[in-house]
Amino acid sequence: MRKLSLLLLSLSVGNLCAQENDSIPKKDHGKVFGGFESNSQWYLNDKERGLTHPEDPIRSNNYLLVNYQIGKFTAGVQVESYEPNALLNYNPGFKGTDLATYYASYKSDKFEATAGYFYEQFGSGLLLRAWEDRALGINTALRGGRILFRPSDNIRLTALYGRQRTGFDVAHGDVYGFDSDLNLSQLFKFETSDLSVGASYVGRYEKIDMPNPPVDELTSAFAGRFNFIHNSFYISGEYNYKQKDILLNALNTLNYNFVKPGNAVLLNFGYSKEGLGIDATLRRLENMGFLSERTPTSAGDGLSTSLNFNDKVLNYTPALTKQHHSNLANIYVFQAQSRVSFVDPTIMMSGETGGQIDIFYDFAKETTLGGKYGTKVALNLSSWYNLPGSYRFNPAQYETNFFGVGQKYFSDYNIEVKKQLSESWHTAFSYINQYYNKEWLQGGEEVNTNIVIAEATYNFSPSKSIRVEAEHMWADADFKNWAGGTVELNINDKYSLYVWDIMNYGNDDEKKQVHYYNVGGAYRIGATRVALNYGRQRGGLVCVGGVCRFVPESTGLSMQISTAF
Amino acid sequence: MKKLLVLFLFLSASAFAQKEMPNVTLKSEKNKSYNVKTDFAEKDKLYVFTFWATWCVPCINELDAINEHYAQWSKELNMEVIAVSIDDARTQKRVKPLLNGKKWPYNVLLDTNQDLKRALAIANVPYTVVVKNKKVVYVHNGYSQGAEKELYNKLKQL
Numbered sequence: 173m174r175k176l177s178l179l180l181l182s183l184s185v186g187n188l189c190a191q192e193n194d195s196i197p198k199k200d201h202g203k204v205f206g207g208f209e210s211n212s213q214w215y216l217n218d219k220e221r222g223l224t225h226p227e228d229p230i231r232s233n234n235y236l237l238v239n240y241q242i243g244k245f246t247a248g249v250q251v252e253s254y255e256p257n258a259l260l261n262y263n264p265g266f267k268g269t270d271l272a273t274y275y276a277s278y279k280s281d282k283f284e285a286t287a288g289y290f291y292e293q294f295g296s297g298l299l300l301r302a303w304e305d306r307a308l309g310i311n312t313a314l315r316g317g318r319i320l321f322r323p324s325d326n327i328r329l330t331a332l333y334g335r336q337r338t339g340f341d342v343a344h345g346d347v348y349g350f351d352s353d354l355n356l357s358q359l360f361k362f363e364t365s366d367l368s369v370g371a372s373y374v375g376r377y378e379k380i381d382m383p384n385p386p387v388d389e390l391t392s393a394f395a396g397r398f399n400f401i402h403n404s405f406y407i408s409g410e411y412n413y414k415q416k417d418i419l420l421n422a423l424n425t426l427n428y429n430f431v432k433p434g435n436a437v438l439l440n441f442g443y444s445k446e447g448l449g450i451d452a453t454l455r456r457l458e459n460m461g462f463l464s465e466r467t468p469t470s471a472g473d474g475l476s477t478s479l480n481f482n483d484k485v486l487n488y489t490p491a492l493t494k495q496h497h498s499n500l501a502n503i504y505v506f507q508a509q510s511r512v513s514f515v516d517p518t519i520m521m522s523g524e525t526g527g528q529i530d531i532f533y534d535f536a537k538e539t540t541l542g543g544k545y546g547t548k549v550a551l552n553l554s555s556w557y558n559l560p561g562s563y564r565f566n567p568a569q570y571e572t573n574f575f576g577v578g579q580k581y582f583s584d585y586n587i588e589v590k591k592q593l594s595e596s597w598h599t600a601f602s603y604i605n606q607y608y609n610k611e612w613l614q615g616g617e618e619v620n621t622n623i624v625i626a627e628a629t630y631n632f633s634p635s636k637s638i639r640v641e642a643e644h645m646w647a648d649a650d651f652k653n654w655a656g657g658t659v660e661l662n663i664n665d666k667y668s669l670y671v672w673d674i675m676n677y678g679n680d681d682e683k684k685q686v687h688y689y690n691v692g693g694a695y696r697i698g699a700t701r702v703a704l705n706y707g708r709q710r711g712g713l714v715c716v717g718g719v720c721r722f723v724p725e726s727t728g729l730s731m732q733i734s735t736a737f
Numbered sequence: 738m739k740k741l742l743v744l745f746l747f748l749s750a751s752a753f754a755q756k757e758m759p760n761v762t763l764k765s766e767k768n769k770s771y772n773v774k775t776d777f778a779e780k781d782k783l784y785v786f787t788f789w790a791t792w793c794v795p796c797i798n799e800l801d802a803i804n805e806h807y808a809q810w811s812k813e814l815n816m817e818v819i820a821v822s823i824d825d826a827r828t829q830k831r832v833k834p835l836l837n838g839k840k841w842p843y844n845v846l847l848d849t850n851q852d853l854k855r856a857l858a859i860a861n862v863p864y865t866v867v868v869k870n871k872k873v874v875y876v877h878n879g880y881s882q883g884a885e886k887e888l889y890n891k892l893k894q895l
Contacts, residue, residue, distance in 0.1 A: 207858020449834025490827035495792035532838025662881035686865030
């Protein structure tokens with residue numbers, strides 16, 4: 173803590189000096205920039221739900237990022253502090269206060285070199301993505317070196333080596349990467365079109381402690397991609413291949429007799445012109461789990477492993493579904509099934525296949541459906557399935573077909589209509605139909621849901637508004653029906669207050685028919701935001717960008733602070 | 738905790754120090770490269786960088802609201818809105834159809850690897866950064882219905 177304070181102090185001083193120096197433009201003393209974020213929670217006992225607070229009821233996750241730039245050089249550190257303990261169900265590797273990441277880089281127009289920790293993504297990330305998401309407790313930055321070379325506007329080459337961050341340490345697998353991105357439009361003298369292609373390689377080396385292992389210690393993966401735009405039409409595609417590697421059994425240990433290669437195909441195309449957008453994505457993933465260490469580490473509770481915390485995962489396979497903002501539409505959230513997972517002789521998964529379609533349409537002003545202010549419609553459809561083929565549990569084996577679908581995992585068909593009624597009234601209506609195969613995805617029952625959401629915002633003045641939202645979910649199984657509502661008051665540009673509640677009134681177990689109420693507010697000024705919330709957290713998946721973290725039921729007070737400088 | 742608060746105040750104070758955009762290169766949805774520090778540097782022009790994502794409802798409301806007045810604002814002020822999408826591989830493909838479906842006239846940059854978001858330490862979107870003569874002159878986070886009018890009043894003063 174003391175170290176952190178000192179660091180902060182020196183930084184503030186440095187910053188003040190930097191400010192003074194702004195008036196003397198000739199001398200460049202560089203500049204300091206970065207940010208601070210703190211997420212704290214005070215867990216309380218909740219008699220009605222039978223919850224007792226954990227040991228260390230007050231917990232806090234803090235991140236301080238400080239960078240210094242002078243000329244073409246930039247260097248930075250991130251200090252993280254989880255005191256006295258991390259928020260509930262975070263990756264157990266995040267403990268105490270320590271220097272988390274550091275880097276130094278040089279950047280000119282054509283050349284860029286980084287040493288230390290860096291974030292990177294090749295193509296759409298199906299082979300490699302090193303990223304950070306604090307809400308999910310993910311930081312998979314690579315520690316090593318990266319060189320980027322842009323000899324012209326049309327060519328970008330990247331080469332890297334690193335070990336992946338896990339907690340305050342790094343995984344012991346070595347990661348090698350190479351990526352190229354070429355824009356061919358000028359070469360072909362395209363004027364109304366744009367064509368670019370790319371190729372990448374990712375290798376993960378990890379020693380296998382046995383004589384004559386069934387696979388290479390270096391697992392190589394290759395990908396090729398293209399992106400073509402012609403006027404209002406666009407299409408892009410990607411093919412990824414991962415060399416054969418040892419698969420995990422149901423207990424997440426290596427099964428040396430279960431060795432398979434993996435592949436991923438992604439195709440996206442669409443058409444868009446003013447007032448209309450149509451987009452379709454198809455994706456098929458087969459055995460695309462790609463870890464920086466072959467065997468996941470146990471979290472020590474006998475249940476979870478590093479996989480549960482998205483830790484030591486090299487690639488990024490997000491669920492291609494719409495991310496809803498309503499509370500009830502986020503109860504059954506799909507997570508992409510990229511890995512081979514044999515749960516029991518009836519549930520055997522080798523990946524996923526499916527697609528998503530989006531249509532955006534704007535009914536123009538002064539038309540029948542558009543009215544005075546226009547009407548905006550967004551339609552979204554997605555459906556995801558296991559790969560079709562033959563599966564055998566013991567000894568484990570599978571053969572898949574490229575086309576067709578297997579057991580259905582999830583579908584989501586939804587429409588949203590937004591309409592402004594007058595200068596001061598904005599309204600929106602959504603209907604969502606979901607199918608969630610909880611039996612296959614988590615263990616439990618299959619669920620079909622219908623959700624309706626209606627919301628209206630009224631402006632008392634340009635800066636003062638009230639938003640009211642009502643939502644209802646009909647579900648035929650599991651927790652069954654829910655109802656909820658939100659009232660949000662924006663007092664001005666700086667202060668906002670809200671209260672929301674969802675109730676699981678349809679639960680077969682009367683004890684579980686409880687209210688999940690929350691009340692809170694936020695204060696915002698410049699780059700700073702402070703938010704407070706008191707209420708009940710529903711146990712389940714908290715998801716950001718299609719990646720989820722499991723959080724236990726809790727009740728308490730939370731505070732979030734973020735600022736940039 | 739107390740110490741932390743004091744230092745936090747220090748940091749907030751320093752947030753008013755004038756700074757430049759970081760040296761980051763991003764691609765637009767039309768696949769053209771832009772350096773956010775050097776390619777938005779026309780003298781006395783206001784560059785309004787609005788950070789958004791396809792899954793962020795207030796962001797879309799803000800960009801819709803600005804769009805309602807954009808023609809008038811651009812006429813009265815020498816300004817340009819650059820909508821920086823922080824969508825990652827999951828939702829990035831919806832950027833293009835969405836902005837056309839909504840008839841947005843903005844130049845859209847794709848911060849897929851979140852390099853710019855990280856360099857500016859942006860924790861939440863919507864987030865707005867106004868740049869004039871290569872200096873950051875105004876920062877604002879969040880959006881509530883109607884707040885675009887305050888942004889406009891602010892822009893008139895800058």
